[in-house]
Amino acid sequence: MPNCNAHDPYTQVASISIADYDYPLPESRIAQAPCAPRDAAKLLVDGPSRPIDAHFSHLNDYLPPASPLVVNDSKVIHARLAMQRSSGGRFELFLLEPIEPASYEAMFAARGPVRWHCLMGRAQRWRDDTALTLGSHPDETLRARRIPPHTGGEGIVELSWATGETFAELLDRLGQIPIPPYLGRCATADDNQWYQTVYARHEGSVAAPTAGLHLTAPLLRTLEDAGHPILHTTLHVGAGTFLPVKGDSIGAHPMHSERTVITRRLLQGLLAASAPVVAVGTTSMRTLESLYWLGAQLIDSQGPAALHLPQWTPYQTDRTPPTAESLQALLKRMDTLRVDTLEASTSLIIAPGYTFHVANALITNFHQPRSTLLLLVAALIGARWRALYDHALRGDYRFLSYGDGMILFNRNCKKA
Template sequence: MKVDSFDYELPHEAIAQEPIEPRDASKLMVIDRQNNKREHRIFRELGDYLQPGDLLVLNRTRVIPARLYGTKSGTETAVEMVLLTPKGNDQWEVLVRPGRRLKPGTTVEFGEQLKAEILDSTAFGGRLVRFYYQGNFEEILDELGQMPLPPYIERPLQKEEAERYQTVYSQEKGSAAAPTAGLHFTPQLLEKLQEKGVEIATVLLHVGLGTFRPVQVEEIEDHQMHAEFYQIDEQAVQAIKKARQEGRRVIAVGTTVVRTLESVATFEGEIKATSGWTNIFIYPGYQFKVIDGLITNFHLPRSTLLMLVSAFTDRDTIIAAYEEALEKKYRFFSFGDAMMIL
């Protein structure tokens, strides 16, 4: 299957540059897969499409201030580093810029509190580094780091705005990017949905390098996903099993939840409490085992996220929906509007 099949024209002005306030004021496109119908609503009206007993599954990951700015030791060369995956013993897999100047043995300084030694190159142009510091690494990162917004967002968030790139239900630190479908929820909306009888469960997937990687091969089957850490506990497993046994819908909030659930499911759709690393790549032709619905944002052209969403419906339906979203001035990508597919 050709990557070009998942391309579309996107004007720059359609890319959301800042979050909308309040969170649940974003637009919501609702797609009925059975009838191929589309409706246009506001996200706070989500409950009109959910039924008592529906199970919403959320990703409770929390974004770390993973973007650091420093200088190459002994020079004035500016360095940007984005932390991606902890490897233990103060080692991390990171993205660096400029990569050509950061060979193994190079040291990067981030003020007096923090240094990083380049140990090795990794797949996809990354680096393995070891950090040196005194004190608490998380506290130093909170002080020095910035939210790792995607490159298409041109203005960095100020420290006081950092929570806007977190979901209101985020708990466990570890992501290099937000699970953006969840950014639309407010505590009040979640409470309203629960009062209606909608149930909520959480899983964990720390969003990593795959979010930043474009598909650079011609045939999508040749693309290799980067592994991300996931965890699903017994409480979530039992909630999902019970919903499925009783014929209630399981609705994933975001592609990260989809990848977690589909990673742990057997061919028959059975799941168990577990943790590990997943590099599952979902594209059209994939047979879903767990989910009945999906809440997601509008994704980049030629991206694995667009391919996943197309797999849940079909490519033509999604491309047509994206074209209509552009006509109706929807906002795209991380701080943009939402889509629900049922």
């Protein structure tokens, strides 16, 4: 149970009023498509004395020398399925999380029946004994069957097909890429390319790690040639990234759990870093900070068999080992298991009052008002977030997933 002392970190953070993280965002400032080329997007630099207007193509000019960049290489799946029943009624399924097989890798390689946790449009009209289908030819049909029990518009759905395709191939053919709902339009063929980073490798996300959309292959080569290592992590972004904070304070807001894959190469790269670590996107930032706390759990108790970080752990513990010690604990777990990767999940919320342990800078887009992503930005740079957002609104920057971005620096970072 959380400590209810009014002065403890959990209570202070949980009582943060989300109204303090609101700002006016005209619909006209929500970008409907990315810049072409991608790195032509504007870059607002959190300068030491004032904001600096630049472009992503000149990102190298504003990075600390030799600083590693950590990118999220999760790939967005075609998670929207427009199903129908034999009578003609239409239903939408939105894939949330694999259930059987539970592994993302095994799921997308499967060639037979699979089960997913799904959001179900018009769920009250879908009877358990009725199969939904998708596909114009009987031999190429995807069938969906709802598995009881289910609650409201969510539940487990079994999907089956007989085409011989892998599930990844089937989704690419029949599904639609899930662009953000605030765009207010249907996905087009262009979105299949626009809404993926150039380094996307591992299927699993239902929302893009959008800060990385600005990075082109030539820009990444330029950064590496300039001495900036590019380190990869994988966090499969869930639909919870679009959930607004509905209450007056953030304490009642549930952070959905998201799965991540930790690699030996990433841990070794972080431990070898001699310059500030730059997270490319809020998903990379949450992953990096989760690594610290997952390692701390291992130090304290050798950790459970399944690595999971609850939402409020950082605010409910006094134990803060050195960063290197936490990362080494994860490497030790790999050595014990004789593996080079670990699977984990995190529900971490980063809000004002959080102390950063791994990443010192953040490349990110401009986020929705009253969102947990804006809270993360405020946790990193404090009250400066409002001046930067005001500057961006006055300066004709474009907002949200396809919009422009900024690079932010934590001027009070915790040293390892």
